[in-house]
Amino acid sequence: MSRSTNSLHLAIALDSAGWHPAAWREPDARPGELFTPKYWVDLIQRAERGLVDFVTIEDGLRLQSDHPLQPDDRADRVRGRLDATLIAARVAPVTSRIGLLPTAIVNHTEPFHLAKAIATIDYASAGRAGIRVQLDGTAEGAAHFGRREIQPLRREDYANLDAPGLRQRLRDSFDEAADYVEVLRRLWDSWEDDAEIRDLATGRFIDRDKLHYIDFEGRWFSVKGPSITPRPPQGQPVVAALGHAEVPYQLIARSTDVGFVTPHSAADATAIIAQIRAQQQAVGRAADTVHVFADLVVFLDREHATAVARKQRLDARAGAEYTSDAEIFVGTPAELADLLLDWHRAGLSGYRLRPAVLPHDLSQITDYLVPELQRRGAFRAAYEANTLRGLLGLSRPANRYAAGAA
Amino acid sequence: MSTSLKQIRLAAGFPGVNNTTVWSDPAAGSQIAFDSFRHVAQTAERGKLDFFFLAEGLRLREHAGKIHDLDIVGRPDTFTVLAALAAVTEHIGLAGTINSTFNEPYEVARQFASLDWLSGGRAAWNVVTSWDAFTGENFRRGGFLPQDQRYERARTFLRTASELWDSWHGDEIVADKETGQFLSTPAPGGFTHEDAHFDINGRFNVPRSPQGRPVILQAGESDEGRDFAATAADVIFSRYSQYDQARAFYADVKNRLPKFGRTRDQLLILPAAGFVLGDTDAEAEEAAREIRLAQVSPATAIRFLEQLWNTDLSGHDPDGPLPAFDPVVSEIGGLVAKGNAGARQLAKSPVALANQWRAKAEAENLTTRELIIEVTGRQSFIGSPATVAAEINRFVQDDASDGFIIGSHLVPGGLDPFVDKVVPLLQERGVFRTEYEGTTLRENLGLAPLGAVTATPVAW
Ligand SMILES: Cc1cc2nc3c(=O)[nH]c(=O)nc-3n(C[C@H](O)[C@H](O)[C@H](O)COP(=O)(O)O)c2cc1C
Numbered sequence: 001m002s003r004s005t006n007s008l009h010l011a012i013a014l015d016s017a018g019w020h021p022a023a024w025r026e027p028d029a030r031p032g033e034l035f036t037p038k039y040w041v042d043l044i045q046r047a048e049r050g051l052v053d054f055v056t057i058e059d060g061l062r063l064q065s066d067h068p069l070q071p072d073d074r075a076d077r078v079r080g081r082l083d084a085t086l087i088a089a090r091v092a093p094v095t096s097r098i099g100l101l102p103t104a105i106v107n108h109t110e111p112f113h114l115a116k117a118i119a120t121i122d123y124a125s126a127g128r129a130g131i132r133v134q135l136d137g138t139a140e141g142a143a144h145f146g147r148r149e150i151q152p153l154r155r156e157d158y159a160n161l162d163a164p165g166l167r168q169r170l171r172d173s174f175d176e177a178a179d180y181v182e183v184l185r186r187l188w189d190s191w192e193d194d195a196e197i198r199d200l201a202t203g204r205f206i207d208r209d210k211l212h213y214i215d216f217e218g219r220w221f222s223v224k225g226p227s228i229t230p231r232p233p234q235g236q237p238v239v240a241a242l243g244h245a246e247v248p249y250q251l252i253a254r255s256t257d258v259g260f261v262t263p264h265s266a267a268d269a270t271a272i273i274a275q276i277r278a279q280q281q282a283v284g285r286a287a288d289t290v291h292v293f294a295d296l297v298v299f300l301d302r303e304h305a306t307a308v309a310r311k312q313r314l315d316a317r318a319g320a321e322y323t324s325d326a327e328i329f330v331g332t333p334a335e336l337a338d339l340l341l342d343w344h345r346a347g348l349s350g351y352r353l354r355p356a357v358l359p360h361d362l363s364q365i366t367d368y369l370v371p372e373l374q375r376r377g378a379f380r381a382a383y384e385a386n387t388l389r390g391l392l393g394l395s396r397p398a399n400r401y402a403a404g405a406a
Numbered sequence: 407m408s409t410s411l412k413q414i415r416l417a418a419g420f421p422g423v424n425n426t427t428v429w430s431d432p433a434a435g436s437q438i439a440f441d442s443f444r445h446v447a448q449t450a451e452r453g454k455l456d457f458f459f460l461a462e463g464l465r466l467r468e469h470a471g472k473i474h475d476l477d478i479v480g481r482p483d484t485f486t487v488l489a490a491l492a493a494v495t496e497h498i499g500l501a502g503t504i505n506s507t508f509n510e511p512y513e514v515a516r517q518f519a520s521l522d523w524l525s526g527g528r529a530a531w532n533v534v535t536s537w538d539a540f541t542g543e544n545f546r547r548g549g550f551l552p553q554d555q556r557y558e559r560a561r562t563f564l565r566t567a568s569e570l571w572d573s574w575h576g577d578e579i580v581a582d583k584e585t586g587q588f589l590s591t592p593a594p595g596g597f598t599h600e601d602a603h604f605d606i607n608g609r610f611n612v613p614r615s616p617q618g619r620p621v622i623l624q625a626g627e628s629d630e631g632r633d634f635a636a637t638a639a640d641v642i643f644s645r646y647s648q649y650d651q652a653r654a655f656y657a658d659v660k661n662r663l664p665k666f667g668r669t670r671d672q673l674l675i676l677p678a679a680g681f682v683l684g685d686t687d688a689e690a691e692e693a694a695r696e697i698r699l700a701q702v703s704p705a706t707a708i709r710f711l712e713q714l715w716n717t718d719l720s721g722h723d724p725d726g727p728l729p730a731f732d733p734v735v736s737e738i739g740g741l742v743a744k745g746n747a748g749a750r751q752l753a754k755s756p757v758a759l760a761n762q763w764r765a766k767a768e769a770e771n772l773t774t775r776e777l778i779i780e781v782t783g784r785q786s787f788i789g790s791p792a793t794v795a796a797e798i799n800r801f802v803q804d805d806a807s808d809g810f811i812i813g814s815h816l817v818p819g820g821l822d823p824f825v826d827k828v829v830p831l832l833q834e835r836g837v838f839r840t841e842y843e844g845t846t847l848r849e850n851l852g853l854a855p856l857g858a859v860t861a862t863p864v865a866w
Contacts, residue, residue, distance in 0.1 A: 022586075024581065024583070025586060035615075036523070037524045041493075061512065061611070074592060076587060079588065079589055080574075082520040083612075085486060086486065086517060086520045086524055087489075089487070090489045090493050090524040108513070109513060117485065120486040121486050121490070123439065123482065124440040140608055140609075203703040204475045205475060208473040211473055221546040228464065228466060228481055229481065
């Protein structure tokens with residue numbers, strides 16, 4: 001068994017009742033509990049029993065909608081959600097190994113607040129925090145904040161993100177996201193690990209020479225620093241982003257540790273990875289690990305036909321065939337294992353699986369897919385590290401501000 | 407048991423960024439490890455305290471252009487540490503200090519609504535108004551807000567957040583699997599708000615939380631701050647823990663309530679209070695003296711002196727008399743101490759205060775350090791458990807307060823003796839609960855339930 005096959009990584013993308021709009025009506029769904037802590041604790045503890053690397057938690061600063069740009073006024077869908085960062089914090093003390101990556105919308109929030117929030121989850125989880133950064137380019141989202149003019153994307157723009165006219169606008173948005181991540185990373189490093197000295201002789205609690213102003217000045221904001229929160233246990237919590245086109249791939253290459261992408265075949269995956277590696281090269285990060293995970297929506301049952309029938313039933317209830325930016329997989333855990341290993345050879349580090357229905361498809365992953373992958377020698381038999389960086393094979397980075405740091 | 411006795415409200419303040427927190431004691435633990443927060447919150451819950459309280463400062467304090475290094479430095483993020491504490495406690499309220507200048511209502515409203523959901527109705531918000539440009543350097547808008555608008559922004563921020571909380575009425579989610587109806591209305595959470603500070607509209611995306619909105623605390627001392635509390639807060643956190651001052655503050659604030667159409671029981675007044683226990687009062691006094699010396703080291707005494715005198719006094723002898731010359735008067739932005747609410751307080755009338763300090767030092771024959779100890783570090787309640795319990799009860803029954811936000815000088819174990827020794831005595835007197843009465847913080851504080859949400863917002 002090759003080493004790369006052994007090191008398959010798995011993440012679970014959690015979103016309310018699951019990714020299918022009719023998921024909440026399934027027999028084991030708990031739609032009345034979506035706003036309770038127990039619901040999230042149960043799901044994430046289950047994922048942890050399945051030894052997955054981390055969960056992501058979707059979020060948004062708008063009410064969910066089937067329409068990409070505005071409310072859809074539908075009463076037959078799950079609407080309303082809790083702040084993902086706070087869900088991650090709430091779950092941190094009652095889990096012990098699994099990584100926690102909430103989603104944050106970066107164009108309406110403050111990097112200073114988010115940096116300390118993620119650092120604090122890193123403390124509460126003893127080194128298992130990360131963040132998935134996302135942009136909200138809608139006029140609706142901007143109106144909730146009233147602080148900036150946004151030239152919103154139109155519906156047809158989404159199909160054509162690489163068109164030259166859209167490129168510059170996208171590039172600006174993603175440049176701002178990159179600045180935001182840069183500020184997060186500088187703030188996490190703004191305290192050296194040994195800044196706290198408690199020196200009785202001089203009466204000093206800290207050595208202030210080991211605290212650093214980050215003095216970030218960019219096109220969209222400037223941040224002075226240092227953080228009010230000491231450097232988190234991982235040094236640098238894990239940063240992730242989802243991308244579907246060249247400009248977002250650039251953000252993945254420039255700023256993240258993990259990129260989520262949406263290939264529809266192994267060849268697709270190869271092409272996307274090549275783009276990301278080329279971008280890494282271009283920004284001087286060729287030597288850094290940037291894991292590329294493929295996103296898949298999964299409908300899993302022990303019998304292939306059962307999965308197919310279930311999806312049909314869900315689609316009928318939703319009134320439309322389910323579509324997604326990501327590849328949709330319908331079948332058995334063994335069939336999914338075949339696909340995962342096949343695409344893995346394209347150079348993917350792993351997968352972010354989006355369970356169509358919770359908890360059903362999550363249980364199929366933890367109870368059947370994971371054992372199947374273990375049998376094939378492709379997935380861990382026990383957690384091999386205490387921190388999320390450790391699980392992802394990322395070392396604890398040196399502090400950029402420390403004397404002698406590269 | 408007399409039913410006319412007032413019930414005491416007690417909260418536990420996490421000892422943090424402040425010179426009263428002693429880090430040099432061998433028993434002093436981490437100020438950032440989650441276990442320290444867990445220990446304090448769980449201890450407070452063991453004592454059936456009303457809530458756990460966390461302060462916040464959004465820029466590391468500076469002194470003479472350098473990061474202040476003598477006190478505790480560093481703290482966690484407020485929302486996330488409280489959400490994590492919700493996982494390891496069941497009943498105790500979780501109160502966080504969140505600034506109304508360097509945040510936006512949509513985000514803060516959903517963070518508090520989420521915290522309230524994730525804690526089963528235990529969230530509280532201490533609305534603070536630090537506005538200075540120094541702090542602003544960490545945020546997108548910089549120091550955009552003039553000082554005289556800080557409460558106007560706070561008021562309208564809170565009003566806007568309340569509109570967002572009220573935008574869901576609590577009966578929207580039906581989640582009927584059979585009929586396929588998730589919502590009782592297709593368009594929940596609608597809001598429109600327009601004023602000089604906020605021009606926002608759309609849909610709020612967190613359903614109405616168990617408490618409807620967090621319990622509101624306020625901690626400003628100015629006339630405007632008191633009015634803000636009298637209109638909109640459930641609890642005031644004050645600095646007045648000396649008996650006469652406390653009674654005057656209590657009367658002043660409670661008397662403001664009728665003007666805003668509120669009754670005296672709708673606003674609780676909880677001063678910050680430290681304590682030192684001993685087997686006897688004399689032992690406690692001795693322990694208190696030791697703690698004050700640790701809290702005000704010679705270097706700390708000089709820094710305090712420099713805060714008021716607003717100039718470099720590094721050559722001054724801490725064991726000698728106060729400086730004979732007057733403080734340097736300056737604008738907030740020109741102060742030696744930055745990001746320090748206490749120093750801003752001192753700067754309001756520095757010369758008069760210096761004269762007061764000199765008079766006191768002369769009358770009581772105090773050195774600089776001894777004087778600083780007297781004016782900054784004095785714990786409110788010192789004595790045997792019986793003495794402290796009696797004193798706390800006296801304050802409350804005499805309308806000097808409705809209770810206290812108790813701080814200790816030590817993380818993580820400083821609160822333990824209070825819970826183990828003083829709380830039982832208050833319970834014996836019948837003035838403090840032996841079991842939590844309700845499930846939400848609002849219920850436990852004895853605050854009236856919020857009225858049903860109506861289409862017309864409450865008048866502010
Ligand atoms: C007891 C007390 C505690 C306070 N705690 C904080 C705090 O934790 N963070 C903060 O930014 N401001 C804090 N403040 C500052 C106040 O919120 C307010 O901004 C400041 O006192 C200025 O308002 P004023 O002029 O009405 O006093 C506190 C004030 C008091 C009296």
